[in-house]
Amino acid sequence: MAKLHFSLVAPERELYSGDVDQVDAPGTEGDFGVLAGHAPFMTALKEGRVTVRDGSAVRVFDIQGGFADVTPEGLTILAEHAVEAA
Amino acid sequence: MASLKEMRNRISSVKATQKITKAMQMVAAAKLRRSQDAAESARPYATRLASVIANLSAGVSGDGPKLLSGTGSDQRHLVVVATSDRGLAGGFNSAIVRAAKDFAQSLLAQGKDVKIITVGKKARDPLRRVFGEERIVESFELAGQRTLTLASAQPVADAITRIFEAGETDVVTLFYSRFKSVVSQVPTARQLIPAAVESDAPKSDAVYTYEPSEEEILETLLPRYLTVQILSALLENQAGFYASQMSAMDNATRNAGDMIRRYTLEYNRTRQAQITKELIEIISGAEAI
Numbered sequence: 001m002a003k004l005h006f007s008l009v010a011p012e013r014e015l016y017s018g019d020v021d022q023v024d025a026p027g028t029e030g031d032f033g034v035l036a037g038h039a040p041f042m043t044a045l046k047e048g049r050v051t052v053r054d055g056s057a058v059r060v061f062d063i064q065g066g067f068a069d070v071t072p073e074g075l076t077i078l079a080e081h082a083v084e085a086a
Numbered sequence: 087m088a089s090l091k092e093m094r095n096r097i098s099s100v101k102a103t104q105k106i107t108k109a110m111q112m113v114a115a116a117k118l119r120r121s122q123d124a125a126e127s128a129r130p131y132a133t134r135l136a137s138v139i140a141n142l143s144a145g146v147s148g149d150g151p152k153l154l155s156g157t158g159s160d161q162r163h164l165v166v167v168a169t170s171d172r173g174l175a176g177g178f179n180s181a182i183v184r185a186a187k188d189f190a191q192s193l194l195a196q197g198k199d200v201k202i203i204t205v206g207k208k209a210r211d212p213l214r215r216v217f218g219e220e221r222i223v224e225s226f227e228l229a230g231q232r233t234l235t236l237a238s239a240q241p242v243a244d245a246i247t248r249i250f251e252a253g254e255t256d257v258v259t260l261f262y263s264r265f266k267s268v269v270s271q272v273p274t275a276r277q278l279i280p281a282a283v284e285s286d287a288p289k290s291d292a293v294y295t296y297e298p299s300e301e302e303i304l305e306t307l308l309p310r311y312l313t314v315q316i317l318s319a320l321l322e323n324q325a326g327f328y329a330s331q332m333s334a335m336d337n338a339t340r341n342a343g344d345m346i347r348r349y350t351l352e353y354n355r356t357r358q359a360q361i362t363k364e365l366i367e368i369i370s371g372a373e374a375i
Contacts, residue, residue, distance in 0.1 A: 009134055011236045011314060013127035029297045042138070043297035044306065067307065069138050076134055
């Protein structure tokens with residue numbers, strides 16, 4: 001299965017960058033999931049959790065607002081504040 | 087000729103100074119590495135945000151938000167000058183201030199109105215001397231902030247937005263020092279409003295879906311972009327400041343070393359001459375008997 005290139009950046013640093021299977025994010029108009037080959041799409045994000053799935057590995061980040069930008073190259077999340085959930 | 091005691095004092099005072107400059111150099115080197123890391127890790131966010139905005143603004147029909155398109159006039163300028171809070175860094179601060187001063191003076195010569203916001207202690211005093219108190223509308227200090235975050239840039243961005251939205255300015259330009267390398271920091275002007283968007287981003291033909299609407303996203307992104315640009319300028323400034331301080335203190339340490347060598351040579355010669363003189367006195371005294 002094709003992989004999705006995903007990066008999560010906060011103003012201070014880049015928290016995640018790499019190829020993953022799926023990313024779930026909290027959009028202002030509803031949560032959504034992104035797989036590889038998603039149509040170009042941009043949305044504002046609300047406070048919530050970003051779940052990154054790669055194989056059996058799952059990483060969860062808490063974010064506070066930001067933007068998600070889905071391009072043919074991949075998904076970029078610009079978070080205003082992000083920390084990895086313990 | 088100075089007495090031996092005076093020369094000894096002078097040597098020890100130069101040695102003490104050298105110790106201080108050397109310590110400052112090492113502290114600056116350590117802080118440089120940290121602030122360089124901070125500047126570099128903040129870069130992805132700024133570049134991504136810039137390309138997102140470039141993408142968006144290419145698609146926006148009409149004039150778009152004022153932050154992007156400006157007011158259509160360039161009569162009133164706001165110059166934001168960012169320097170460090172501390173000195174002892176060679177020509178670092180004065181280079182930024184000089185660039186900003188030249189820019190503001192050429193605008194004034196063209197009959198335009200100029201207002202100034204200073205960030206950092208070292209910008210305020212020299213600019214106030216040249217342009218007077220009433221042109222400087224706001225002053226910010228970064229003192230005591232060991233790490234710069236968005237929260238450090240926010241008050242500056244808020245002030246700019248407030249002045250812009252009150253319709254008191256048309257063009258906002260930021261002066262800071264771009265961190266080119268450890269040995270080279272270039273005073274740079276960056277236009278904040280109207281937002282200078284690099285349009286060389288690869289333009290995708292794909293149809294974008296926006297949630298909420300394009301305009302709304304742009305409305306919220308632009309103020310954020312302003313803050314991020316200021317933050318990245320502050321971070322580059324900080325890295326540049328420490329680099330500049332490091333090399334200034336390195337020079338000072340070397341100069342002190344040269345002085346110590348020169349004084350020590352002189353001291354030893356004088357001492358030797360005195361001993362020889364005393365010996366001659368003793369010998370000729372003995373011969374006379």
